[in-house]
Amino acid sequence: QKEVEQDPGPLSVPEGAIVSLNCTYSNSAFQYFMWYRQYSRKGPELLMYTYSSGNKEDGRFTAQVDKSSKYISLFIRDSQPSDSATYLCAMSVGNNDMRFGAGTRLTVKP
């Protein structure tokens, strides 16, 4: 079993839809959870960061962490074509390296 599981998609939605992206993980010690966005032929860029369980909102983006279920989510409200990218979840324990998911490819159609 991989340490971090992420459905690769692809996921295609119409403009304005609410998008839900998810990751599951097996290491209960993970405490820091991140979402990176990677546009085609570009490096990943940090989108959201949360510590432990709970929600965090930033504009149209909401990150949720449920440590009891080992499940994290990223919600995108009022999705735009410019949101079309691959979304990678990442998580870490204390001083350990980050573990990335494989990424979910999202396309938002005008």
Add this chain to the structure above:
Amino acid sequence: DAMVIQNPRYQVTQFGKPVTLSCSQTLNHNVMYWYQQKSSQAPKLLFHYYDKDFNNEADTPDNFQSRRPNTSFCFLDIRSPGLGDAAMYLCATSRRRRAANEKLFFGSGTQLSVL
């Protein structure tokens, strides 16, 4: 703008022919990382430098080497590329070493093809 720059964007090499990928940063970060990302897979950490201190991941093949001549530059050398080494190679930086909540700044990557 401060950034992480990787050259070249696309690199084609022949099976067994040594190749070097380069990364430079204007962020003045202490830590520089090299990741390998194959299609539809998670980025995999190959090694990192904390200042001049080199740290190899346990499962990084000996075929991969790295050099960091100064704070700004870091190189990835693949001594004898095989077909399985075709991937996107991502350079990243951070201020601190492996801190759990440390933000990584990535370059745009070098897409390596091996013929």
